Amino acid sequence: MTTTVYVSRDASACSLGAGEVASALATQARQRQLDVKLVRPGSRGLFWLEPLVEVDTVAGRVAYGPVAERDVASLLDADFLHGGTHPLSLGRTQDIPYLATQQRLTFARVGIIDPLSLADYCAHDGYRGLERALAMSGTDIVKTVTDSGLRGRGGAAFPTGIKWKTVLEQVTPRKFITCNADEGDSGTFADRMLMEGDPFSLIEGMTIAGIAVGATRGYIYLRIEYPHAHDVLREAIAIAYREGYLGHDVRGSGKQFDLEVRLGAGAYICGEETSMLESLEGKRGEVRVRPPLPAIKGLFGMPTIVNNVVTLTSVPVILHRGAEFYREYGMGRSRGTLPIQLAGNIKQGGLVERAFGVTLRELLYDYGGGSASGRPIRAVQVGGPLGAYIPQSQFDTPVDYEAFTAIDALLGHGGVVVFDDTVDMARMARFALEFCALESCGKCTPCRIGSTRGTEVIDRIVQGIDRERNLALLEELCETMLHGSLCGLGGLTPYPVRSALRHFAADFTGTSKH
Amino acid sequence: MKRTLDPAASEQIDAIIGRLKGEPGPLLLVLHAVQDALGHVPPAAVPVIAEGLNLSRAEVHGVVTFYHYFRDQPVGRHTVRICRAEACQSMNGEALVEHARRKLGIDFHQTTPGGEFSLEPVYCLGNCACSPAVMIDRELYGRVTPGKFEELLALWGRRS
Numbered sequence: 001m002t003t004t005v006y007v008s009r010d011a012s013a014c015s016l017g018a019g020e021v022a023s024a025l026a027t028q029a030r031q032r033q034l035d036v037k038l039v040r041p042g043s044r045g046l047f048w049l050e051p052l053v054e055v056d057t058v059a060g061r062v063a064y065g066p067v068a069e070r071d072v073a074s075l076l077d078a079d080f081l082h083g084g085t086h087p088l089s090l091g092r093t094q095d096i097p098y099l100a101t102q103q104r105l106t107f108a109r110v111g112i113i114d115p116l117s118l119a120d121y122c123a124h125d126g127y128r129g130l131e132r133a134l135a136m137s138g139t140d141i142v143k144t145v146t147d148s149g150l151r152g153r154g155g156a157a158f159p160t161g162i163k164w165k166t167v168l169e170q171v172t173p174r175k176f177i178t179c180n181a182d183e184g185d186s187g188t189f190a191d192r193m194l195m196e197g198d199p200f201s202l203i204e205g206m207t208i209a210g211i212a213v214g215a216t217r218g219y220i221y222l223r224i225e226y227p228h229a230h231d232v233l234r235e236a237i238a239i240a241y242r243e244g245y246l247g248h249d250v251r252g253s254g255k256q257f258d259l260e261v262r263l264g265a266g267a268y269i270c271g272e273e274t275s276m277l278e279s280l281e282g283k284r285g286e287v288r289v290r291p292p293l294p295a296i297k298g299l300f301g302m303p304t305i306v307n308n309v310v311t312l313t314s315v316p317v318i319l320h321r322g323a324e325f326y327r328e329y330g331m332g333r334s335r336g337t338l339p340i341q342l343a344g345n346i347k348q349g350g351l352v353e354r355a356f357g358v359t360l361r362e363l364l365y366d367y368g369g370g371s372a373s374g375r376p377i378r379a380v381q382v383g384g385p386l387g388a389y390i391p392q393s394q395f396d397t398p399v400d401y402e403a404f405t406a407i408d409a410l411l412g413h414g415g416v417v418v419f420d421d422t423v424d425m426a427r428m429a430r431f432a433l434e435f436c437a438l439e440s441c442g443k444c445t446p447c448r449i450g451s452t453r454g455t456e457v458i459d460r461i462v463q464g465i466d467r468e469r470n471l472a473l474l475e476e477l478c479e480t481m482l483h484g485s486l487c488g489l490g491g492l493t494p495y496p497v498r499s500a501l502r503h504f505a506a507d508f509t510g511t512s513k514h
Numbered sequence: 515m516k517r518t519l520d521p522a523a524s525e526q527i528d529a530i531i532g533r534l535k536g537e538p539g540p541l542l543l544v545l546h547a548v549q550d551a552l553g554h555v556p557p558a559a560v561p562v563i564a565e566g567l568n569l570s571r572a573e574v575h576g577v578v579t580f581y582h583y584f585r586d587q588p589v590g591r592h593t594v595r596i597c598r599a600e601a602c603q604s605m606n607g608e609a610l611v612e613h614a615r616r617k618l619g620i621d622f623h624q625t626t627p628g629g630e631f632s633l634e635p636v637y638c639l640g641n642c643a644c645s646p647a648v649m650i651d652r653e654l655y656g657r658v659t660p661g662k663f664e665e666l667l668a669l670w671g672r673r674s
Contacts, residue, residue, distance in 0.1 A: 011641065
């Protein structure tokens with residue numbers, strides 16, 4: 001009898017040796033004449049346990065981890081193929097508390113299915129959303145998305161249905177669906193995991209969007225730093241074409257949807273939607289002045305939906321299970337679930353998908369298990385390099401767009417970067433400005449010049465030169481950047497700077513131990 | 515700096531332009547293909563690409579220089595990218611950066627004298643639960659200690 005073994009193909013898992021473990025398993029199973037089928041799924045997102053090896057048993061999938069190449073022989077000796085006991089045994093995967101308490105809607109299949117098996121995808125509710133959508137009018141699809149309460153998961157949290165409705169209402173010969181897969185925020189990897197672990201869900205989400213608003217072409221704008229995701233997406237798109245899920249006649253509906261991946265070239269700013277559109281057109285990624293909105297005049301001057309990977313991959317489940325099902329999750333105006341990424345100095349880093357409402361404290365301690373270094377957690381930065389630094393006193397804040405706004409912070413794309421008590425917050429504030437200077441597209445003055453002047457002012461503050469005057473100057477500069485910048489890069493850089501100043505003022509005196 | 519393209523490179527660039535110029539907004543596609551083929555985008559290629567795509571030299575130059583990924587100089591056999599973003603900083607990524615500079619004897623954007631390695635900074639590789647992260651060519655590595663970094667250099671040194 002064939003036993004199925006799973007070793008992730010996720011880039012993070014491979015960065016820890018999953019590829020070597022998989023080949024060792026294949027070789028040694030062959031040598032022992034064992035009938036093993038090796039599947040390479042995405043990652044479950046429990047990265048402290050990667051490389052994780054799972055095996056199908058009568059009791060369900062059983063896990064072992066973290067497995068090194070040298071552990072393979074002893075795993076086989078322990079008869080792990082039948083769930084045998086081994087020092088690396090973790091029991092049934094679904095019972096691991098980190099996973100058992102999650103609410104995985106968008107990530108339902110990631111780590112479970114073979115990402116490049118369309119049959120596997122369909123056997124796990126894949127393409128049910130499209131099936132529904134093909135029987136609906138565009139207006140009804142858009143209404144379902146609107147009613148679900150889904151808001152843009154890239155960071156801006158704009159209601160997805162309203163964006164779609166604007167595009168639907170435009171009367172033009174061409175419209176576009178674009179997926180922003182330029183996941184540049186430090187501390188985020190949800191898009192990458194989805195593209196590597198469940199690429200058909202993105203293809204399905206974009207196809208539904210196309211059918212809803214009458215767009216026949218889509219582009220995935222993928223960052224160059226994600227070569228693994230690129231390989232998986234290209235292969236998945238080719239399969240979808242071959243099987244009639246993409247092309248001139250999607251599933252015999254007579255509706256057309258074509259899709260291709262385009263690569264970025266290492267510019268953080270291209271994660272900003274208008275800059276991304278410029279880049280897709282083959283130009284410098286300079287931010288456009290809005291209005292007009294991309295929904296009215298976007299790619300090549302045509303009405304364009306720009307949505308993040310997580311947003312688009314949340315659409316199939318909404319169409320399949322209905323708007324009511326999705327909006328039952330969450331709190332306040334933040335409906336549904338958010339895939340939260342625990343990163344940086346954290347013991348149990350990984351992917352936690354929960355309904356809105358879970359608190360930072362639960363995430364950091366119940367899931368994360370505290371810092372990786374074992375030292376106290378001093379600050380977390382939520383929402384990428386433009387997100388605020390949050391001190392311990394605010395760890396009871398629930399994951400909710402409005403609750404974060406209320407403490408002058410952002411949820412962004414759901415990345416949480418953890419720092420222990422050795423962090424120098426003046427240095428982190430300076431870094432935020434340095435990064436802004438490095439990545440500024442140069443179009444507006446507050447961002448282009450303000451960022452560089454800001455680093456100089458912080459240097460003077462830390463050196464104790466004219467402290468009071470320079471603190472006031474920094475505050476004024478932040479105010480100018482906040483209100484005077486064309487886009488979020490310059491406009492949000494004040495968040496990390498001001499939050500560091502407000503919550504960790506001692507670090508700016510130049511006398512702090514840190 | 516070489517002012518002209520050698521015939522082989524010139525032929526490759528012409529073929530790339532011929533293949534891609536019908537695509538909508540093709541410049542980035544062309545630049546990626548040129549860098550994939552030649553390892554960099556030679557300054558002498560700029561006027562050729564400009565003419566082929568009916569753009570001005572300034573436009574092409576502007577795009578090449580806008581994106582961190584495109585390089586106008588030849589690089590080493592392997593490119594080592596070390597993440598300098600926040601998550602990696604929280605796990606002593608900057609100490610790794612210092613170690614790498616010392617070990618390779620070069621700074622960022624430079625190539626080792628033997629042409630083995632080029633060193634580039636990168637801001638996020640999406641491996642933030644396994645910081646610090648390094649990418650060598652297309653291979654990603656996580657939880658890279660200075661010791662592991664040296665092992666990687668030895669491994670990749672043998673590959674070339």
